[in-house]
Amino acid sequence: MSVQQLEQFRETIRNQLDRTVDFWLKYSHDTQYGGFFTCLGRDGQVYDELKYVWLQGRQVGDLYIGVIEFNFLFCAGGAFLRKHARVSNSSGQWKCAFCLTRDGRAVKVQRTIFSECFYILALDELSRVTGDKDMQLEAEQVMAQLVHWVQVDPSGLGRPPLPGDTPTSSMAVPMMLLCLVQQLSEARGPQEALKYQSVGQWCVQQILRHVQRGGTAVLENVSAGGQELKGCQGRLQNPGHALEAGWFLLQYAAQWGQQDLRDTAITQFIKQPFHSGWDVEHGGLFSFLDVDGLCPTQLEWSMKLWWPHCEALVAFLMAYTQTRRPELLESFTQVYNYTFKHFPDEQSGEWFGYLTQDGKVALDFKGGPFKGFFHVPRCLLLCENLLDQLLQKDGTRAGPGPV
Template identity: 25%
Template sequence: MPSSRSLRSTLRQIRSELASQLFDHILPFWLAQQDPHHGGFYGSITTTPDPGAPKGLVMTARHLWTFSQAFLSRPNPAYLEAAGNAYRFLTHAFYDATHRGFFWSVHPDGAPLSRVKKLYGNAFAIYALSLYYEATGDQDALRIARETFDLVETRGRDRTHGGYYEAFTEDWSTPLPEPLGEGETPAPKTMNTHLHILEAYSAFSRIDREPTVREAMEHLIRIFRTHIASSEHLGLYFTEDWSPMGGGISFGHDIEATWLLAEAVELLYGHPLPDWFLSWIRPMVEETAQALEAHGGSLPNEQREDGSFDRARVWWVQAEAFVGFLNAYQVFGEARYLEHALTVWRFIMDHLVDREGGEWFWAVTPEGTPLAGYEKGGMWKASYHNSRACLEGMRRIDAILEEERT
């Protein structure tokens, strides 16, 4: 590690880069992708937006989260206007006034396309509505967030085996092993949905102190300890009674889970984090650190079940690695983890930032060459992962610098 003075200088420089990335590069790109005719944001963007592309629940909720959080960080009226645009489209187009909850996708004009109720998407709605309420005090946003939380708990939760079903029919009557997206394994229960329900409940717990919210978060922590994160890697797909269904290793989810779990545990039990949590989560941090070291300072997308690697350096995986290793340094105090965070950030700045077309590339090769054929924005790539990485990075670097001063 560099000297203390040199480290402070490096961290201040990276904090400046994070602010510039967020406020001068990422957010302006997305402000220009709002649909002026139908509301919300365009459903697909390559070099230009596609006005005819369907719009996704996850995409819309992520934009709502981003611009609500951006407004809380820097109260620019344009951010609040964009958040309001996403909020109106979310609650008017995706919201099911008959059966409650949110549809999975809609046509560009807001007419329902897929009426399936996927808990992953409904969790993102809770997450986004919680932040919009924080930013605006809008009581309807709070009401719908509470209603959706209650729905997930009463309909979505498996009271026999624990955890949450993956998806339901439109009227919430029948569970569906619906895959999240192309290439995903259809399964009754998945790591990804549980991780983002926990993320949503952490945000919701800041605006709703009801004991039911705390109980649900504690239940999710138990599910992770018992079934999903019972070893140094997350299990990905499960049967209804939690028998593993395989799936390989998702390095981005492993490191993302370490900091989202830390956030939830701190909200539940306070700081410092309890010893049982530190001993539980350390092996996952260490395994991801070894993967980063073995792959030259950036993370491959995944290791398949046959042992081969998808070596693409995907934007969200690197964003989560940056935040996750900053968190690991804060939690464990090991300098190597901070070095990893700084190395990943340099890879992002050198290779993933699209300095001509704006925003970040979806993926690049290990050497940093952009991979062709990917959207700049769409159902899965929105303003969320990289904006959140910038916001988390600024907050965490501020905390590290403050601790250095004291």
């Protein structure tokens, strides 16, 4: 792979990042009530005023990363979230809402941890920029609550225990927690990193338990004891999620100097899910697969969604940057070619999110209940940074280096 090729990747990625940021900057901000509109049509029109908290939190968390000029928007979004996201129930407990009205009234509360996760992401990012210690404290308090729900007692989530509901371990939970551990400790120095060290270790161990079938597959759900579960739930594979876990583990391995973990991440969370998850007929990554080759029950299993491709780009480029193994850059190129051919919307900017199996646009909105200002800019920014690193170092330093 030539330097020119890497330069060309970088040029396209920088350009796409600019266009993506422009799109959200132009259409997303609610100047009347604060916060962000997340349901944006192909050309940026607001087709629903509901504000999804996952995306509010992610947007606040992401807007700032490397994009200093968004200071104003970013703070406005954070203020909206802090004012409205937390909802108390009659017994004095609280949860973050999943969805708010335009003016901030809670519409729906989920019985999972994810709204809280994105709330922490937003608070912590905002506290770093503003230096607001109170906000940082709140982020840490919510994190402590989250760790309690996950490791000690989930009853506060509001899901009554049922006799047939075997405790299961979904990979999403330790992944999200690990992401928050990185968030809460990075750029805050070794003191903060040590504070969350044991939670981070727990997350890594939990993620590794999803490698099943003698190391040949990452399964999305396992039993609380780390065994394969019966039925569809147990056989479910989510290639995009495995790839995302892969680069989370790469970051962690680089931070703590764990070369074995780096190699496990590359072999089992990046290369293997990519090879089994790639659609050899039409290209692109499947959304879900059944490890026994049965038909998944998720209606969108064969659709090509934007975010698994984002995760694959980051995973392969980070793995290549750490190891300089050429086959990793080849896989990156394969994903890159599919992604940039199919997802970006040349007409109106940003990316389409949902394609049919054979690569046609199936849903043309740019933002919706689960697509916002998150995966695309995070991927583009991380890839740009990695390419910067590769281009500056190319020819001067071989071998692995921290990301």
